[in-house]
Amino acid sequence: MSYGIPRERHPISELRVDGDFENGRIEVVSVDREQKVITTRVPDDDHTQNPQMRFWQMRLTGVVPGEEITIRHTPSVEMHYVFSYDGEHWQRFAEPGIENVTHAFEETTVYIAPNIPYPYSRSLRLAESLTENPFVTVSDLALSEEGRAVKLFRVTDDAVEENEKRVLWIQGRQHAFESPSSFPPEGLLRWMSSGDAEAVEFRKWVVAYVVPIMDVDHVFHGMSGKDMPHDFNRSWEADPCPWNAIAAVKNRLQSLKQQGASFLGFVDSHDPYFVQEPQWYVAGSSESWQQFDRCFVDAVRRAGGKNRHGMDLEQPILSVPPADTxxxxxxxxxxxxxxxxxxxxxxxxxxxxxxxxxFMTEEGYLQWGEALGRAFLNYLISCN
Ligand SMILES: [Zn+2]
Incomplete structure (x- = not known):
């Protein structure tokens, strides 16, 4: 019924913006359908106020392929933001920043995010894809505060006695906004459970434990996960520990120690927006630093990879006995x-x-995980 009021004319599908999907979150300020200008901002319901540490993801629907759309998003930082037509394959905007970007997209649906997203469901699909792999054991490290499974992958060749092996722990995404930090753990896991000749060797010598996502809840909600007020990576000393996933890692490390496990490495994978160059931090004493500098850096170089991140040491690296844990x-x-x-x-x-x-790509981040595995193999061979 129209009651005589003229119906507004809409195109068949009109331009819309939302964040109502897994790992999505956006505040829509305005959508100017005449001028094709979308104005958005990061929602305020996030503890993190630093613009460099804020995650969000939006979906545009009703886009006319080939027609220019302007996106005005705040806050914007000097990095190349990403977009995708299917939420799976991502490309970067040619220009840095997103406070005023005009782009002609090629499909009717477009996803946009600060960096290549790695949603929670990817860790579940990864678990499903590896359940039949004879070298991988999938378990739940913990249940999160909201009841989500934190996936833990153990990868090794069980034909070799466990007590003859070294242990490597790699985890990502203590900080939910650092979405690419989940790819290197996945890349190491995929490589180590593959038929690659070096991987076959490595899993005879090493038991690796891999956690792609530590802070599963904030990742699920597309939030930043920093300063909450309990930052994941400032909570390892707290008693009681405010986060189930961290308490579970601490328990697992302590029980592995009690079982006499010989640890080779612990790698905490991060990917903040405030440093551009790769940066390593080495915990411990000056001996730890020398060990890293003398052997591991070269082992990393020899491991290769498409994206050369991690190979140049641009920033000072901390190496003093830590004041706290x-x-x-x-x-x-x-x-x-x-x-x-x-x-x-x-x-x-x-x-x-x-x-x-x-440009960093998903493949490049995954290969970096593989390179990390090869680097630890080189390190084992050359430095012992
Ligand atoms: Zn971080």
Missing amino acids: QRGRDFAWSLFQEVSDFLALTLESPHHKDSDGV
Whole structure:
């Protein structure tokens, strides 16, 4: 019924913006359908106020392919934001920043985010895809505060006795906004459970434990997960521990120690927006740093990879006995410091360009995980 009121004319599908999907979250300020201008901002319901540490993801529907759309999003930082037509395959905007970007998209639906998203459901699909793999054991490390499973992958060749092996722990995404930090753990897991000749060797010598996403709840909601007020990576000393996933990692590391496990490495994968170059932090003493500098850096170089992140050491690297164990790497180092070649590391992957200025891609981040595995193999062979 129209009651005589003229119906507004709408195109068949009109331009819309939303964040109502997994890992999505956006505040829509306005959508000017005449001028094709979308104005959005990061919702305020996030504890993190630093614009460089805020995650969000939006979906545009009703886009006319080939027609220019302007996106005005705040806050914007100097990095190359990403877009996708299916939420799976991502490309970067050519220009940095997103406060005023005009782009002619090629499909009717477009996803936009600060960096390549790695949603919670990806960790579940990863678990499903590896259940039949004879070298991988999938379990739930913990249930999150909201009841989501934190997936833990153990990968090794069980034909070799466990007590003859070294242990490597790699985890990502203590900070939910650092979406690419989940890819290196997945890349290491995929490589180590594959038929690659070096992977076959590596899993005879090493038991690896892989956690792609620590803070599953904030990742699920598309939130930043920093300063909440209990930052995941400042909560390792707190008693009681405010986060189930961290309490579970601490328990697992402590029980592995009691079982006599010989730890080779602990890698905490991060990917903040405030450093562009790759950056390593080495926990422990100056001996730890020397071990890293003398052997591991070269082992990383020889491991290769498409994106050369992690190869150039651009930033000062911390290496003093930690004053506390609030951070994961410092907790791990304090637990296993008597093992002379043990390395407790934080890797800050570059967020949009590698050391050569090449755009970071999903494949590049995954390959970096593989390179990390090969690096630890080189390290085992060359430095012992
Ligand atoms: Zn971080």
